[in-house]
Amino acid sequence: MHDTSLLHLFTSDIGIAEQLLELIDAEFQALDERDLTRLDKLLGDKQPLLAQLQQHGTERSQLLHAVGLSADREGLASLAARSSIGAELLTRSEELSELLQRCQDANLRNGRLIRANKATVSSLLGILRGGETPGLYDSRGSAARIAQHRPLSQA
Numbered sequence: 001m002h003d004t005s006l007l008h009l010f011t012s013d014i015g016i017a018e019q020l021l022e023l024i025d026a027e028f029q030a031l032d033e034r035d036l037t038r039l040d041k042l043l044g045d046k047q048p049l050l051a052q053l054q055q056h057g058t059e060r061s062q063l064l065h066a067v068g069l070s071a072d073r074e075g076l077a078s079l080a081a082r083s084s085i086g087a088e089l090l091t092r093s094e095e096l097s098e099l100l101q102r103c104q105d106a107n108l109r110n111g112r113l114i115r116a117n118k119a120t121v122s123s124l125l126g127i128l129r130g131g132e133t134p135g136l137y138d139s140r141g142s143a144a145r146i147a148q149h150r151p152l153s154q155a
Contacts, residue, residue, distance in 0.1 A: 002063045003083040006076075009056045009063075010092035016056075017099035020049045024106040031113050053100075 023046050030039040061071035069075035076093055080086030 002067050003079060003085055003089060006060055006063055006079070007085055007089055007092060009060050010089070010096055013053060013056050013096050014092065014099060016049050016052050017096060017103060020046060020053070021099065021103050021106060023049070024103055024110060028106065028110050028113065031110060031117065034117070 023042050027039060027042045027046075030036075030042060064071045064075045064079065067079065069078050073093075076089065080089045083089060
């Protein structure tokens with residue numbers, strides 16, 4: 001009975017993880033296009049999926065603990081060894097792990113894009129505010145010295 005419940009949770013989570021991966025990829029596109037409205041919607045759509053994955057992870061752990069096994073790969077392998085659907089349990093578990101790893105990799109990619117965009121915006125704001133000056137050159141090709149910084153209101 002616990003093995004069929006675990007299999008159902010794995011199957012359900014695979015579908016959820018696939019949806020999450022699609023949302024993360026769409027989030028990357030929205031970040032690249034700087035479409036904040038779409039990005040906000042995508043972030044809202046991700047939250048329930050993440051909550052479901054967390055809830056199902058807790059349920060899987062509880063099911064393994066209920067039969068006296070650890071809530072890790074070894075515990076799952078022990079349950080699979082004595083189950084008629086053990087091979088499918090291990091296959092689904094591995095499939096879910098791979099999908100979650102792809103989600104994590106895509107999320108890290110999005111984080112890099114966010115940090116790059118943030119650095120660009122900070123640099124541009126610094127230039128506009130007069131606190132930073134871009135590397136400018138004069139007519140002779142040497143670094144220009146800008147003697148006076150003007151506030152944005154006087155630019």
